[in-house]
Amino acid sequence: MIRRVTGAAAAAVLLAGLAACGGGSEEGGAGSATELTYWMFQDRTPQAGEVVEKIRTDFEKANPGVKVNIVKIPKDDYNTKLGSALAGNTVPDVGILDQPLVSRFAQEGTIKEVPAGTLNEADFWEGALNTNKVGGKLYGFPIDHTAVALFYNKALVPTPPKTWDELKSISAGIHQKDPKVAGIVVPKGDGYGAWMWPGVVGGNGGQMVDEANKKILFDQPQAVEALQLWVDLLPSSPREITDSDQAFANGLAGMMISGPWDVATIKDQFPDLDFSVAPLPYKTTPAGNIGGENAVVFTKGKNEALAWKWLQHLTNATNNTTLAQALGGFPVNKEAAERDAATFGEQQQAFLEQLKVAQARPAIPQWIQINDEIIAPALESALSGKMTAQESLTDAANKTRALLGWNS
Amino acid sequence: MASPVVAQRPAETPPGPGRRRRPGVGRRDHLIGWLLIAPALVYFIIFLLYPALAALYYSFTEWDLHSAPIWVGLQNYTDLFFDDVKYPHxxxxxxxxxxxxxxxxxxxxxxxxxxxxxxxxxxxxxxxxxxxxxxxxxxxxxxxxxxxxxxxxxxxxxxxxxxxxxxxxxxxxxxxxxxxxxxxxxxxxxxxxxxxxxxxxxxxxxxxxxxxxxxxxxxxxxxxxxxxxxxxxxxxxxxxxxxxxxxxxxxxxxxxxxxxxxxxxxxxxxxxxxxxxxxxxxxxxxxxxxxxxxxxxxxxxxxxxxxxxxxxxxxxxxxxxx
CATH class of the missing domain: 1.10.3720.10 (MetI-like)
Structure with missing residues (x-):
């Protein structure tokens, strides 16, 4: 038994060694080519591999002697790997960076400012572009952008709600008709829920913070009402139904709030589900959150000029639509977006609408921590009934003020 | 991150009865001994001891992985225990x-x-x-x-x-x-x-x-x-x-x-x-x-x-x- 295990282990080591050699010789074959290393998230759509590969070969054809090494890393591990790489001085030349990290990296000097003349601001949607700005300066290219919107099951929701009141009454109606079905999957008090919530606050005319005047605003009535909306939806949307895996796709919930990546997944795995997507219901003003991918050039990387050229290539009118779709988002290049609007499916139109009113996250270096450690637990306290919405948000706002050293 | 090593010192075995030490071989035995444990030792030093000592040093600094660490003394420790704004959970x-x-x-x-x-x-x-x-x-x-x-x-x-x-x-x-x-x-x-x-x-x-x-x-x-x-x-x-x-x-x-x-x-x-x-x-x-x-x-x-x-x-x- 032991001998067999040893044999298997030896074989595994040998294989790994061979694989490593194989990789090595391939790289060696490239010879004197200038190599550019680009880090991106692991593919999230079926077509992503092909699309990225085509964009890469096009770039290499247009730039003889250049080789682009694309390194794909699962999104969950990306920041961990990037952090280690930066600490160990093995940074990529250019790579994807989470929107909320841009401000922190820019202030540290980890990433380069976009040189004048590299990017024409008028070519890009403003919301997406702003996620790259820190103190008025531009530190990256938007690659694609995305937002959340309201998914609805057409069998349960014939016309999607436009306002908060309609949302509440439709949700109640669904659950009343069949107690086994929930009205809507109410987001949770976790980091993900806290990322979506500002879109709801915006729908009531509220804001999370006023950065310029160093004011926390998410304890104001607009935000408190936005949290109260989620609390009010819970009786018609019990957690024991919506916590089930894929509750919406399985027909156990009439609505859910999610992003465009779920459109492809649901169509693929639940072809029978008749659903569509509508913009988020609002109270006073249409609004939404924004997410998506930015790409930056690392200070410690090499081949800076080539790196900016590569980012121009990813975001030009020719490539940006297919790339953004492959990444599960929407083009940031206006020309590409307007030209290709019709090629987006029926379900995607709502996101295009939503992105017009999307608001960038606060450009505060500690924002991820505030989002996860302070706002998320506050949402959870209110949703679980431990505190009222006002109590939990007042508490969270005070904690955030203390953390940031802001007075109001 | 430090992973604690529970090292057990092997009990010293007295030389078995009837085994005589041949003179002049001790030093070479010593060398072979070191060679034999070298792989484990190198692994231990590079992947366990050095990171653990580095982590100890960094625990007295404020470090974001990207820029140079700033020495803050015991502040991380006191903040962890007493500052529930910075470390609420x-x-x-x-x-x-x-x-x-x-x-x-x-x-x-x-x-x-x-x-x-x-x-x-x-x-x-x-x-x-x-x-x-x-x-x-x-x-x-x-x-x-x-x-x-x-x-x-x-x-x-x-x-x-x-x-x-x-x-x-x-x-x-x-x-x-x-x-x-x-x-x-x-x-x-x-x-x-x-x-x-x-x-x-x-x-x-x-x-x-x-x-x-x-x-x-x-x-x-x-x-x-x-x-x-x-x-x-x-x-x-x-x-x-x-x-x-x-x-x-x-x-x-x-x-x-x-x-x-x-x-x-x-x-x-x-x-x-x-x-x-x-x-x-x-x-x-x-x-x-x-x-x-x-x-x-x-x-x-x-x-x-x-x-x-x-x-x-x-x-x-x-x-x-x-």
């Missing part, structure tokens, strides 16, 4: 981890001993059962997490279905703060294969004569279990308790997968931080909030805590078979 993560350890370790040992007794009792097919019961150990953590997310599903989960048969109402296991730790501990107990194998070896080493003597003295199975088997297994149990507590205090992979497996969900440690294991908390500060200095300090607090706990166990727990 530090104490919560300690509480969660202790609770988990208190539930998971006994549950794992009971499951392991139970399985070992059953396997020891059957005459045929014990190899097959041993394999089946050991499988959860060699299954990838990510797969384990995904499978148990389905098993605990509030609507379609097998766990609720089985409990339903005996009239226990459906539970929302992974989303009810009070149920998260029992649910996680149950998974740990399901993965008790290694402890089971060690117990099995312990059982095999109990001399048959003792069992027979007990039978002749008129001891029933229950009495035999408590008066013979349990005391005879005491060294095994001691070893499993010590290593089990060390492992439980460092639980991470499972919690990480269970509460983030959906991809879009971000890891904040389950409902109301009820599954925020200490090491997950370290991970969040190290890699999500870019506070590597504080994370290193937390690692060292854990290391010291584990050393104290282990010391106390060695001091106060019965280790010898009786």
């Amino acid at each position: 530090f104490w919560k993560s300690i509480q969660v981890t202790l609770q988990y350890t208190l539930v998971a370790v006994p549950l794992t040992l009971i499951a392991a001993l139970g399985q070992a007794l059953l396997i020891n009792a059957i005459r045929r097919g014990s190899n097959l059962f041993r394999l089946l019961l050991f499988l959860p150990v060699v299954t990838a953590e990510a797969a384990v997490g995904a499978i148990w997310r389905w098993l605990y599903d509030p609507q379609y989960g097998l766990v609720n279905a089985v409990l339903g048969l005996v009239g226990i109402p459906r539970q929302n296991w992974l989303n009810t703060p009070e149920l998260v730790i029992p649910a996680l501990a149950f998974i740990a107990a399901w993965q008790c294969g290694i402890s089971m194998i060690i117990y099995l070896a312990g059982l095999k080493s109990i001399p048959e004569s003792i069992r027979e003597a007990a039978v002749i003295d008129g001891a029933g199975p229950v009495q035999r279990f408590f008066k013979v088997i349990v005391p005879m297994l005491r060294p095994t149990t001691f070893y499993l308790v010590v290593t089990g507590i060390i492992a439980a205090l460092q639980v991470f992979g499972l919690v990480y997968v269970i509460f983030s497996g959906g991809g879009n969900r971000s890891v904040t440690g389950g409902p109301e931080q009820s599954g925020l294991a200490y090491v997950l908390h370290i991970y969040l500060y190290a890699f999500r909030y870019n506070a590597m200095g504080a994370a290193c300090a937390m690692s060292f607090i854990l290391l010291v805590f584990i050393m104290i706990i282990t010391f106390v166990q060695f001091k106060f727990m019965k280790q010898e078979a009786s």
